[in-house]
Amino acid sequence: TDVGMFVIAWCDASDNSxxxxxxxxxxxxxxxxxxxxxxxxxxxxxxxxxxxxxTTFVIGYLDWSSTATQWNVLGRDIDNRVIFxxxxxxxxxxxxxxICVTAFNSSTYFTAVIDDFDDDATYAIYTLxxxxxxxxxxxxxxxxxxxxxxxxxxxxxxxxxxxLAYYDDAPDNIVxxxxxxxxxxxxxxxxxxxxxxxxxxxAG
Numbered sequence: 001t002d003v004g005m006f007v008i009a010w011c012d013a014s015d016n017s018x019x020x021x022x023x024x025x026x027x028x029x030x031x032x033x034x035x036x037x038x039x040x041x042x043x044x045x046x047x048x049x050x051x052x053x054x055t056t057f058v059i060g061y062l063d064w065s066s067t068a069t070q071w072n073v074l075g076r077d078i079d080n081r082v083i084f085x086x087x088x089x090x091x092x093x094x095x096x097x098x099i100c101v102t103a104f105n106s107s108t109y110f111t112a113v114i115d116d117f118d119d120d121a122t123y124a125i126y127t128l129x130x131x132x133x134x135x136x137x138x139x140x141x142x143x144x145x146x147x148x149x150x151x152x153x154x155x156x157x158x159x160x161x162x163x164l165a166y167y168d169d170a171p172d173n174i175v176x177x178x179x180x181x182x183x184x185x186x187x188x189x190x191x192x193x194x195x196x197x198x199x200x201x202x203a204g
Contacts (some may be wrong), residue, residue, distance in 0.1 A: 011045040022078045035080045040065045046099045060111045078151040084129035084133035093117045096144035098151035110162045111201040114144050114151040119126040121166045133183045150201035
């Protein structure tokens with residue numbers, strides 16, 4: 001968000017909710033209380049957040065409350081006004097999942113998941129609540145078998161390219177790649193670390 005402010009989002013296992021709160025960088029809260037955007041996201045929901053501009057942000061989260069985990073995105077501003085969503089990208093993902101989201105600009109963002117239902121790594125590119133590029137697989141055999149782990153992460157490098165890293169549990173590799181805002185591969189999936197144990201955490 002704005003210089004001097006940031007937003008943090010989390011899943012609260014004490015009441016199964018998904019929440020966010022905006023803070024100043026001096027350690028004081030902009031919002032006096034946290035804002036609940038999903039009261040029943042589940043104890044093992046997964047979540048990621050990134051700023052769209054100085055006052056708005058996008059949250060990607062996996063709603064673990066039903067038997068089929070849902071991949072959702074939504075936009076809010078610092079005063080808890082709805083920008084878009086929640087929008088469901090995939091409604092059937094099972095339990096061993098993780099998510100990332102990163103913004104190219106003030107409206108277009110990249111989100112990716114490890115999908116336990118299909119055993120794949122998948123991304124989508126959206127402009128606010130509308131798909132520019134729907135769910136697209138980059139790996140069809142990641143075979144995730146752990147819950148509550150950091151299995152995938154992404155970071156916009158600039159307004160047109162994004163770096164994606166994920167844990168491929170089938171051969172126990174960390175894989176990285178670069179894509180553009182239209183989904184074109186700029187650098188193909190490259191193993192950056194091999195023979196990684198199942199307790200891995202990925203950040204990019």
